[in-house]
Amino acid sequence: MKLAYWMYAGPAHIGTLRVASSFKNVHAIMHAPIGDDYFNVMRSMLERERNYTPVTTSVVDRNVLARGSQEKVVDNITRKDKEENPDLIVLTPTCTSSILQEDLENFVDRAQMDSKGDVMLADVNHYRVNELQAADRTLEQIVEYYIKKARKKGNLPEGKTEKPSVNIIGMSTLGFHNQHDCIELKRLMADLGVEVNEVIPESASVHNLQNLPRAWFNLVPYRELGLMAAKYLEKEFEMPYIDITPMGVVETARCIRKIQQVINAQGANVDYEEFIDNQTRFVSQAAWFSRSIDCQNLTGKKAVVFGDNTHAAAMTKVLAREMGIHVVMAGTYCKYDADWFRKEVSEYCDEVLISEDNGEIADAIARIEPSAIFGTQMERHVGKRLSIPCGVIASPIHIQNFPIGYKPFLGYEGTNQVADLVYNSFTLGMEDHLLEIFGGHDTKEVIHKGMSADSDLNWTKEARAELNKVPGFVRGKVKRNTEKFARERNLSEISIEVMYAAKEAVGA
Amino acid sequence: MTVAQPEGLNFECETGNYHTFCPISCVAWLYQKIEDSFFLVIGTKTCGYFLQNAMGVMIFAEPRYAMAELEEGDISAKLNDYEELKRLSLQIKRDRNPSVIVWIGTCTTEIIKMDLEGLAPKLEAEIGIPIVVARANGLDYAFTQGEDTVLAAMAARCPKKEVEAEKEERNAIQKLLNFGRQKEEVAAADREYVDHPPLVLFGSLPDPVVTQLTLELKKQGIKVSGWLPSKRYTELPVLEEGYYVCGVNPFLSRTATTLMRRRKCKLIGAPFPIGPDGTRAWIEKICSVFGIEPKGLDDRERQIWESVEDYVKLIRGKTVFFMGDNLLEISQARFLIRCGAIVPEIGIPYMDKRYQAAELKLLEETCKEMGAPMPTIIEKPDNYNQLQRIHEMQPDLVITGMAHANPLEARGINTKWSVEFTFAQIHGFTNTRDLLELATRPLRRNSNLKDLGWDKLVKEAAEV
Numbered sequence: 001m002k003l004a005y006w007m008y009a010g011p012a013h014i015g016t017l018r019v020a021s022s023f024k025n026v027h028a029i030m031h032a033p034i035g036d037d038y039f040n041v042m043r044s045m046l047e048r049e050r051n052y053t054p055v056t057t058s059v060v061d062r063n064v065l066a067r068g069s070q071e072k073v074v075d076n077i078t079r080k081d082k083e084e085n086p087d088l089i090v091l092t093p094t095c096t097s098s099i100l101q102e103d104l105e106n107f108v109d110r111a112q113m114d115s116k117g118d119v120m121l122a123d124v125n126h127y128r129v130n131e132l133q134a135a136d137r138t139l140e141q142i143v144e145y146y147i148k149k150a151r152k153k154g155n156l157p158e159g160k161t162e163k164p165s166v167n168i169i170g171m172s173t174l175g176f177h178n179q180h181d182c183i184e185l186k187r188l189m190a191d192l193g194v195e196v197n198e199v200i201p202e203s204a205s206v207h208n209l210q211n212l213p214r215a216w217f218n219l220v221p222y223r224e225l226g227l228m229a230a231k232y233l234e235k236e237f238e239m240p241y242i243d244i245t246p247m248g249v250v251e252t253a254r255c256i257r258k259i260q261q262v263i264n265a266q267g268a269n270v271d272y273e274e275f276i277d278n279q280t281r282f283v284s285q286a287a288w289f290s291r292s293i294d295c296q297n298l299t300g301k302k303a304v305v306f307g308d309n310t311h312a313a314a315m316t317k318v319l320a321r322e323m324g325i326h327v328v329m330a331g332t333y334c335k336y337d338a339d340w341f342r343k344e345v346s347e348y349c350d351e352v353l354i355s356e357d358n359g360e361i362a363d364a365i366a367r368i369e370p371s372a373i374f375g376t377q378m379e380r381h382v383g384k385r386l387s388i389p390c391g392v393i394a395s396p397i398h399i400q401n402f403p404i405g406y407k408p409f410l411g412y413e414g415t416n417q418v419a420d421l422v423y424n425s426f427t428l429g430m431e432d433h434l435l436e437i438f439g440g441h442d443t444k445e446v447i448h449k450g451m452s453a454d455s456d457l458n459w460t461k462e463a464r465a466e467l468n469k470v471p472g473f474v475r476g477k478v479k480r481n482t483e484k485f486a487r488e489r490n491l492s493e494i495s496i497e498v499m500y501a502a503k504e505a506v507g508a
Numbered sequence: 509m510t511v512a513q514p515e516g517l518n519f520e521c522e523t524g525n526y527h528t529f530c531p532i533s534c535v536a537w538l539y540q541k542i543e544d545s546f547f548l549v550i551g552t553k554t555c556g557y558f559l560q561n562a563m564g565v566m567i568f569a570e571p572r573y574a575m576a577e578l579e580e581g582d583i584s585a586k587l588n589d590y591e592e593l594k595r596l597s598l599q600i601k602r603d604r605n606p607s608v609i610v611w612i613g614t615c616t617t618e619i620i621k622m623d624l625e626g627l628a629p630k631l632e633a634e635i636g637i638p639i640v641v642a643r644a645n646g647l648d649y650a651f652t653q654g655e656d657t658v659l660a661a662m663a664a665r666c667p668k669k670e671v672e673a674e675k676e677e678r679n680a681i682q683k684l685l686n687f688g689r690q691k692e693e694v695a696a697a698d699r700e701y702v703d704h705p706p707l708v709l710f711g712s713l714p715d716p717v718v719t720q721l722t723l724e725l726k727k728q729g730i731k732v733s734g735w736l737p738s739k740r741y742t743e744l745p746v747l748e749e750g751y752y753v754c755g756v757n758p759f760l761s762r763t764a765t766t767l768m769r770r771r772k773c774k775l776i777g778a779p780f781p782i783g784p785d786g787t788r789a790w791i792e793k794i795c796s797v798f799g800i801e802p803k804g805l806d807d808r809e810r811q812i813w814e815s816v817e818d819y820v821k822l823i824r825g826k827t828v829f830f831m832g833d834n835l836l837e838i839s840q841a842r843f844l845i846r847c848g849a850i851v852p853e854i855g856i857p858y859m860d861k862r863y864q865a866a867e868l869k870l871l872e873e874t875c876k877e878m879g880a881p882m883p884t885i886i887e888k889p890d891n892y893n894q895l896q897r898i899h900e901m902q903p904d905l906v907i908t909g910m911a912h913a914n915p916l917e918a919r920g921i922n923t924k925w926s927v928e929f930t931f932a933q934i935h936g937f938t939n940t941r942d943l944l945e946l947a948t949r950p951l952r953r954n955s956n957l958k959d960l961g962w963d964k965l966v967k968e969a970a971e972v
């Protein structure tokens with residue numbers, strides 16, 4: 001058992017539902033107790049979805065516990081098949097079905113006999129995988145299912161599209177700014193003269209999955225969702241895939257160069273250097289922004305980054321490499337894919353934190369006292385308590401992170417959005433401090449900014465008054481350094497003398 | 509109590525395939541109500557995910573709630589439940605020092621048959637904090653019934669008189685300090701009440717509403733001896749055999765049963781104090797049990813109706829459809845029919861005809877008096893079928909969960925999110941305006957927008 005107050009990634013079935021309900025005309029039936037269809041609320045609220053979420057429940061109740069759910073599941077599947085004629089019904093196990101150990105596979109086979117549409121059981125185990133892993137696996141499973149089906153029927157199209165083309169893999173419902181990213185990537189592909197063959201799973205039809213092999217390559221913009229499908233297609237059809245997230249100026253260029261390499265290897269003859277140069281210098285504002293005086297003022301400012309692998313890694317690189325910001329700590333909650341994260345960010349930050357424990361992350365932020373945080377909604381609230389501004393860069397997110405206006409994080413327009421987000425976060429914080437400085441010496445009590453243990457040291461009245469003269473934004477740091485200095489020398493009281501000795505010692 | 513089977517109301521039962529909140533959601537309002545409690549939900553990531561998202565911003569306010577998240581070792585019984593729960597409960601004791609820990613059993617603890625009721629007394633003795641067990645799971649209950657399971661468990665913990673005497677002993681010094689004054693005040697206060705057997709009310713309401721309803725009864729000379737739950741676990745009301753109890757919410761049937769069977773209390777079966785008509789009927793019923801002639805209720809009710817006429821006229825003649833998810837539906841429908849609405853269908857997760865007998869009777873009478881058609885009450889509704897009926901009959905307002913609200917709005921059908929009624933203050937005379945404010949908001953909003961002309965915002969508007 002684990003005491004938990006907050007989780008970053010949801011349970012497995014959420015991942016399956018996100019993928020299934022992203023497709024057009026695919027219905028998911030959860031094998032779950034009543035009350036587990038909260039996914040429908042989230043989709044309807046967060047995405048402001050106009051259509052009924054194609055997810056229903058085959059309810060597990062006392063009767064089911066006593067007698068098993070065979071008839072019920074089969075009936076629910078065939079009923080839904082008749083009511084809505086979905087192309088595919090995905091039976092989705094939950095934590096409850098994981099321990100009931102019923103033969104769901106068998107129910108699916110039986111239901112298939114009476115259904116016009118296809119029926120499949122999502123291959124996810126609540127106790128082994130989380131939302132993100134389950135989403136990745138479900139997408140692979142659906143792709144594989146329809147490739148095999150087409151192959152069996154002899155429907156797999158031969159050869160490639162005439163012009164270079166791409167499948168964009170991994171866009172899904174409830175994904176962080178996915179809809180905007182998707183538009184931006186399509187634009188980028190159009191600019192590059194690359195046709196978009198298929199986008200999956202968002203708004204895709206399962207009938208089109210057999211066309212996937214016609215693309216020249218696959219683009220997987222997010223680390224968490226799509227890689228398994230891309231690897232499957234690579235294995236089956238030797239389709240190359242690109243898993244460079246085009247977020248930030250440098251990475252977008254890297255992604256484009258990789259596209260160039262991949263399609264030229266298949267006989268295209270493109271040179272994107274001029275495009276990259278033009279976009280970088282004149283279209284995107286981000287490169288110019290990093291040269292401007294605004295950004296100069298951010299040099300060496302401290303930041304902490306936390307989120308999923310994709311966004312935390314990309315953000316760390318943007319901050320450190322493109323804006324000269326000092327990323328003290330970068331972290332991810334994707335524990336299952338921690339090695340990748342470490343490899344991506346290690347050279348751009350001082351520390352790496354891999355954790356699913358929001359308390360640990362909050363404590364780290366309190367200790368570091370960055371000028372800005374880039375994290376999830378949880379880090380935003382930590383920032384609120386510590387009066388440190390926070391830009392939200394990754395799920396879990398709230399309704400305000402599903403903006404109506406166009407806000408991609410990827411591609412060249414994405415670089416502009418990211419620059420705004422970074423700059424606004426830092427200036428917000430600076431304005432606060434300026435107000436404080438020019439408001440004269442404030443008489444506010446020193447607020448200890450630690451989230452956990454309180455200080456055991458005594459400050460003399462004079463020292464405390466002196467500390468209060470230190471401008472707010474460095475006060476916490478001065479206090480901490482002084483206390484560290486005192487502790488190392490076993491001093492229990494901090495006088496003005498100790499304070500200045502500490503300052504000289506650490507050069508604070 | 510006789511089972512009143514109102515004639516005229518139609519009862520039906522569908523498949524039970526409807527959307528509702530998991531009953532563990534009661535944690536969200538109960539931890540706020542019972543200030544010295546800590547709620548430990550013993551379940552999986554699924555439960556945690558639901559609570560985290562359903563509680564919204566509350567989750568960031570360091571709530572006195574946590575998940576004991578079961579891992580594979582717990583399921584396969586590789587780990588010892590008792591030791592695991594002890595470890596977590598001690599951690600909670602150390603970090604938060606609550607006066608009670610409420611264990612919420614979930615679907616998983618049911619299926620693996622974790623004996624929470626057996627473990628709790630042992631652990632309670634060992635760590636010195638009361639542990640109350642409520643099995644508020646999605647296998648057996650819907651949404652607000654979660655509160656019912658918690659209060660039924662708490663009812664067993666309410667002290668008897670002797671214990672109360674001990675407590676006073678402990679507070680002796682404080683008593684001494686303001687002895688004279690208190691005694692006089694108590695005596696003066698008691699003169700305002702009629703002599704009647706002790707009355708304890710049950711149901712968790714926000715403190716202002718508790719005060720309002722208590723004062724409302726005080727006007728009739730009725731003293732509320734206690735309230736289950738109280739603001740603090742340590743202040744749970746005394747319950748003795750023969751005490752009278754009365755519910756304030758329609759979903760508290762287990763609590764009512766527990767109070768009657770285990771605590772030997774007498775249940776006053778009244779309609780619920782929702783809407784001025786309900787509040788009046790509630791007070792009248794309590795008065796009649798104590799042989800009190802109610803004073804001034806006529807005027808009080810009339811004044812309230814007059815003061816909200818601007819809202820009532822928006823509802824008059826409108827059809828309202830309840831999809832059903834929180835068990836408040838019968839009382840709300842009865843109130844809206846009194847306002848002049850027509851209610852074709854009342855969906856409800858679970859219908860206790862005994863506990864709700866007086867409310868059902870009032871609903872029926874209200875229909876007759878208002879000349880409104882009798883609604884069909886659909887227990888365990890089927891949302892898919894309901895949507896077909898909604899699209900067919902095109903009601904003016906659908907009271908529904910969030911899963912269906914936006915899709916219905918996009919098809920030009922006004923909706924009100926039902927969950928808001930569970931969190932808003934809707935009880936008593938005083939909150940009538942708030943209740944109507946909620947119910948009419950979609951009508952007012954959409955009449956503000958009505959000239960714009962885009963009320964159907966999906967391509968094939970009528971399709972489900």
Ligand code: SF4
Nearest residue numbers: 035530555614615646
């Ligand atoms: S329905 Fe059961 S498994 Fe689902 S959240 Fe509720 S208690 Fe947990």
